[in-house]
Amino acid sequence: MSKNSKVLNLKDKISGNEMDLSLCNLTEVPVRELAFFTKATVLDLSCNNITSLPPEFCNLTHLVKVDLSKNQLTCLPDDLGNLSSLQHLDLYNNKLNVLPVSFSQLRSLKWLDLKDNPLEAGLAKAAGDCLDEKQCKQCANKVLQHMRDIQEEVDRTREKRLLREKELEKKREAKQREREAREREARKREKAEEKEKRRKEYNAQMAAAAAREQQKKKSEEKKKKNGQAAGETEADKKVVVESTAKPRRSLIGLVFKLLLLLLLGLAGVAATCRLTDLQKEAMCVPVNVAVDDGLTWAKEQEGVVRQLVQNLSTAAKEFLESTQATKN
Numbered sequence: 001m002s003k004n005s006k007v008l009n010l011k012d013k014i015s016g017n018e019m020d021l022s023l024c025n026l027t028e029v030p031v032r033e034l035a036f037f038t039k040a041t042v043l044d045l046s047c048n049n050i051t052s053l054p055p056e057f058c059n060l061t062h063l064v065k066v067d068l069s070k071n072q073l074t075c076l077p078d079d080l081g082n083l084s085s086l087q088h089l090d091l092y093n094n095k096l097n098v099l100p101v102s103f104s105q106l107r108s109l110k111w112l113d114l115k116d117n118p119l120e121a122g123l124a125k126a127a128g129d130c131l132d133e134k135q136c137k138q139c140a141n142k143v144l145q146h147m148r149d150i151q152e153e154v155d156r157t158r159e160k161r162l163l164r165e166k167e168l169e170k171k172r173e174a175k176q177r178e179r180e181a182r183e184r185e186a187r188k189r190e191k192a193e194e195k196e197k198r199r200k201e202y203n204a205q206m207a208a209a210a211a212r213e214q215q216k217k218k219s220e221e222k223k224k225k226n227g228q229a230a231g232e233t234e235a236d237k238k239v240v241v242e243s244t245a246k247p248r249r250s251l252i253g254l255v256f257k258l259l260l261l262l263l264l265g266l267a268g269v270a271a272t273c274r275l276t277d278l279q280k281e282a283m284c285v286p287v288n289v290a291v292d293d294g295l296t297w298a299k300e301q302e303g304v305v306r307q308l309v310q311n312l313s314t315a316a317k318e319f320l321e322s323t324q325a326t327k328n
Contacts (some may be wrong), residue, residue: 010037018042022067025049031056038062046090047090058082069093069113081105089140092116092130098123101154105145112140223328252319 010033013020019040021030026048034043035056041064050071058079066083069092081102086109093116113130114123126146130136273284 010034014040018044020044022046022048027051029053029057031060034060041065041085043067053077053080055079061085064088066090076100076103078102084108087111089113099143099147099153101147104144104151106144107141109144111136112143114139114143 008114009028010019010021014037019034019037019038019042022044023046026045027050029050031054034040039062041062043063043065044067045059046067046069048071050068051070051072051074053076058077059082061082061084063083064085065088066086067090071089071094073091073094073096075096076099078100079102080100081104083106086106088111089106089109090113092113096114096117097120105160111133112127113136114127115130119127123143123146126137128135128142130139175320273288
């Protein structure tokens, strides 16, 4: 059967604002087709074999009265509360135990029949009997209130659950932050320890370098001191030798100078008295006599003079050698 034929068949079932699909042996509700007939606010689906309503049924918000009595319904869709215009709902003789929590949102519901359903105790007590118009209206009011209480309890439970979840999430976040803080602290401590280790190694290297430099300086100073001491010793020895030899050399030189001057003076006097006109003078007579005597004595002492000259030459030679050795 095509969609158009279904639409035509549904048109055959509509009368005014009422769509009568009762006793059609339906197992499913033709929701898509019913959506085209928004003017049909009354829907009769009684006396069929419908076991459940599809979720799309809750989109038929134009429905005001729905009769689902004498079917095989075991549950209703969770979003049944979306039927905001629904005022009359007949669920007589089905297999319902509970109603969806959203049932409490049917603000316009004024009439309800839940007889001959295996309702759970609390819902059955709230529903009571629906033997006349008044009782069915009371059933609608009481069941709505009962479902509102359930809705509130569900909301409270959900809020508690959400609160617990938030608390757990906060605890997890706190633990995560604490763990991250510990990890950061551990990394920071490791970095500090590594830095301290490098600093100690650097200080140790610098201390070792300073110690080597200090040892080097001490060695150099020691060598320098030893060199200075050796130099001072040699200088002291040289000074002592020079100071010892110098007076001796000075004294001998002075003696030679005096003797030389004396000889030169005597030679000059003798030459003056012998070679000039002064030889006849009284002062030159003794000089000439002494010269003559001296020459005579010298001739007589020629061997002695030679020996004396030889001795003087030897002494002079030894003096010169000792002086040369002192200089070296």
